[in-house]
Amino acid sequence: MVDRGVQLGKLEQDLRKGVLVLAVLSQLRTQQYGYSLRQALAQRGMPIEEGTLYPLLRRLEGQGLLVSQWQTDDGPPRRYYELSAQGVEIQRDLTTAWGSLASVMDRLLEEED
Amino acid sequence: MDPKAIINSYVGDVIRHLPRRQRNDIALELQSLLQEELAERAASAGRPADAPMTMELLSGFGVPRDAADRYRPAGFTIIRASDAPRFTWIALGGIFLIWAITLPAALLGVTPIVGWDYGADTWWGRLTVWWLGTGIGALWWPGAVFVYALIGALAGRRRESGEIPWKPTPPRAIDRDLISRPVGALYVALGLLGVSVLVALPSLEALAPGLPRPVLDALALDPEFLSGRAPWILLLWAAILAVYVSVLLTGRWSLIALRIRGLLGMLTLGIMLWWVAGGPVFVSAGADTTAKALLIAIGAYAAFDAALALRRGWTRATSATPLKRSADSPTSRS
Numbered sequence: 001m002v003d004r005g006v007q008l009g010k011l012e013q014d015l016r017k018g019v020l021v022l023a024v025l026s027q028l029r030t031q032q033y034g035y036s037l038r039q040a041l042a043q044r045g046m047p048i049e050e051g052t053l054y055p056l057l058r059r060l061e062g063q064g065l066l067v068s069q070w071q072t073d074d075g076p077p078r079r080y081y082e083l084s085a086q087g088v089e090i091q092r093d094l095t096t097a098w099g100s101l102a103s104v105m106d107r108l109l110e111e112e113d
Numbered sequence: 114m115d116p117k118a119i120i121n122s123y124v125g126d127v128i129r130h131l132p133r134r135q136r137n138d139i140a141l142e143l144q145s146l147l148q149e150e151l152a153e154r155a156a157s158a159g160r161p162a163d164a165p166m167t168m169e170l171l172s173g174f175g176v177p178r179d180a181a182d183r184y185r186p187a188g189f190t191i192i193r194a195s196d197a198p199r200f201t202w203i204a205l206g207g208i209f210l211i212w213a214i215t216l217p218a219a220l221l222g223v224t225p226i227v228g229w230d231y232g233a234d235t236w237w238g239r240l241t242v243w244w245l246g247t248g249i250g251a252l253w254w255p256g257a258v259f260v261y262a263l264i265g266a267l268a269g270r271r272r273e274s275g276e277i278p279w280k281p282t283p284p285r286a287i288d289r290d291l292i293s294r295p296v297g298a299l300y301v302a303l304g305l306l307g308v309s310v311l312v313a314l315p316s317l318e319a320l321a322p323g324l325p326r327p328v329l330d331a332l333a334l335d336p337e338f339l340s341g342r343a344p345w346i347l348l349l350w351a352a353i354l355a356v357y358v359s360v361l362l363t364g365r366w367s368l369i370a371l372r373i374r375g376l377l378g379m380l381t382l383g384i385m386l387w388w389v390a391g392g393p394v395f396v397s398a399g400a401d402t403t404a405k406a407l408l409i410a411i412g413a414y415a416a417f418d419a420a421l422a423l424r425r426g427w428t429r430a431t432s433a434t435p436l437k438r439s440a441d442s443p444t445s446r447s
Contacts, residue, residue, distance in 0.1 A: 033146075035146050
């Protein structure tokens with residue numbers, strides 16, 4: 001029998017996985033580098049492991065949703081990411097989809113209550 | 114070890130698993146990010162970063178290969194979950210079939226041993242030669258099945274762009290026990306023809322005196338085989354013929370017919386092995402070796418067919434039982 005805590009942890013992780021991309025895109029309307037983005041997400045209640053976030057940024061860039069550049073203005077060289085034109089559109093569409101999904105889920109869960 | 118050296122070593126191991134063109138860029142970024150993460154941890158802990166702290170950070174990031182995997186786009190499936198059991202059966206079944214045919218052939222001395230003197234005439238010597246040759250060699254089969262699956266997966270991946278919409282197939286009644294009478298009749302006729310040829314073999318010289326002497330010599334059966342082991346096959350053939358004729362008349366395989374077919378298949382395997390192990394079948398050594406290889410193949414086929422028939426019989430019996438029970442149950446009578 002699977003431990004309840006472990007099972008809940010896995011299911012919650014799956015739930016968070018689904019919104020991870022939208023959470024990241026939402027914070028990249030302005031330029032951020034990996035570490036600052038992680039901090040920003042954590043401060044807003046969405047902590048993401050570094051091992052998950054940093055590769056995700058690269059993959060989203062590979063899909064054309066982000067653009068990046070190295071900057072060495074004040075401090076060590078850092079790679080900054082922000083939404084590309086395609087990323088802006090996708091982020092907008094995903095936000096709409098999330099809104100409708102969240103309201104459907106709210107209704108479903110209210111019915112349960 | 115210096116924390117910076119640990120991070121450099123980790124980053125080096127991660128980028129080893131990445132495409133060359135991405136390595137430098139990802140290495141630079143990862144080093145920079147990990148150093149910032151470490152600095153934050155050190156600041157939170159109120160002490161300078163050390164090796165244990167660095168290792169803790171890196172263990173959270175995952176082993177280098179896993180970390181590198183996360184940088185790559187999702188791969189593609191070679192064997193789908195729904196195909197996995199069939200793949201396993203085909204891969205392992207093929208190995209066992211090759212072994213089932215070649216191992217008895219090797220142990221019974223049907224397969225000649227060439228270039229191996231040590232224990233060549235003992236069972237363990239033959240077993241060694243078999244294992245080092247066909248035994249291990251049979252592993253080519255799962256490799257071939259895997260390559261086939263890989264080609265299928267690659268072709269399927271190419272098709273995905275223009276995916277063909279699914280269409281329902283019209284319903285059709287599948288009755289695997291139903292036989293085609295013309296095909297069945299042809300099968301029985303061919304069987305009878307084969308049996309007639311084999312029965313005529315001992316009298317070949319009298320029946321076809323015009324055949325060249327080397328052919329007659331090559332097809333001469335061993336007298337001991339003819340008087341001892343050969344006649345038993347006639348009983349078996351008669352039984353097989355009776356079963357097939359009855360199936361031909363009824364038009365379908367009944368449960369009892371399937372069971373008898375299974376039993377006769379096992380008996381065929383037994384007789385084939387007895388013929389092979391019991392001494393020479395043909396007088397000529399060359400014909401004898403070839404015939405024994407064929408007999409083993411026939412035995413293996415008979416065993417396979419028997420297993421198939423018994424499994425079908427068993428499936429029918431088990432699927433029929435609950436129906437029968439429910440028909441007999443008080444609920445169904447009411």
